[in-house]
Amino acid sequence: SAVISQKPSRDICQRGTSLTIQCQVDSQVTMMFWYRQQPGQSLTLIATANQGSEATYESGFVIDKFPISRPNLTFSTLTVSNMSPEDSSIYLCSVNRGYGAEAFFGQGTRLTVV
Amino acid sequence: QKEVEQNSGPLSVPEGAIASLNCTYSDRGSQSFFWYRQYSGKSPELIMFIYSNGDKEDGRFTAQLNKASQYVSLLIRDSQPSDSATYLCAVNQGGSEKLVFGKGTKLTVNP
Numbered sequence: 001s002a003v004i005s006q007k008p009s010r011d012i013c014q015r016g017t018s019l020t021i022q023c024q025v026d027s028q029v030t031m032m033f034w035y036r037q038q039p040g041q042s043l044t045l046i047a048t049a050n051q052g053s054e055a056t057y058e059s060g061f062v063i064d065k066f067p068i069s070r071p072n073l074t075f076s077t078l079t080v081s082n083m084s085p086e087d088s089s090i091y092l093c094s095v096n097r098g099y100g101a102e103a104f105f106g107q108g109t110r111l112t113v114v
Numbered sequence: 115q116k117e118v119e120q121n122s123g124p125l126s127v128p129e130g131a132i133a134s135l136n137c138t139y140s141d142r143g144s145q146s147f148f149w150y151r152q153y154s155g156k157s158p159e160l161i162m163f164i165y166s167n168g169d170k171e172d173g174r175f176t177a178q179l180n181k182a183s184q185y186v187s188l189l190i191r192d193s194q195p196s197d198s199a200t201y202l203c204a205v206n207q208g209g210s211e212k213l214v215f216g217k218g219t220k221l222t223v224n225p
Contacts, residue, residue, distance in 0.1 A: 031211055042202060042217040043158070092157055100146035100206050103213050105157040
């Protein structure tokens with residue numbers, strides 16, 4: 001398993017501002033994943049964060065809106081930029097132990113944009 | 115487009131009954147299959163994984179996989195009110211470390 005600490009756990013933000021979410025893992029991992037879960041919906045992958053290279057974004061997500069940092073093998077941040085009420089969601093950090101392995105999740109960040 | 119489909123639900127069963135949750139997937143290259151439980155307001159937690167065709171049992175939970183039919187299921191025996199949650203089926207995307215999640219089935223176990 002993996003212990004993943006994610007913060008903040010929740011925030012209420014004004015539209016037009018940005019929020020940076022932090023994710024810390026208790027051991028080194030190659031890839032970290034960022035998901036969004038909109039109210040009543042399942043998990044949608046935003047991007048994959050690799051240490052030492054640019055993050056890989058899924059269709060519909062762009063770096064300008066969701067910049068990601070991955071400075072080392074245990075830490076990553078996701079920024080939600082220029083927020084609008086449509087960005088109100090739960091954002092989840094996730095890691096797995098390799099190809100085909102199970103994913104473990106942080107506690108999630110519940111974001112409300114007003 | 116890799117897809118994972120689940121019963122839309124919600125599913126309601128009486129306490130002590132068997133709850134059956136189903137999932138189909140489109141990517142024939144998928145090798146790993148997972149069931150997650152998500153309580154309201156919480157992050158998903160892994161409850162079962164299965165890699166080979168057939169059944170895998172863990173306590174009250176049994177996962178079933180049929181790769182030929184691209185079908186995976188989860189049976190919960192002796193359902194308890196504490197099993198009330200949304201169950202997410204996840205499948206690895208063939209050739210990558212990414213997981214694709216279904217929309218989830220909300221299960222309610224009535225006392």
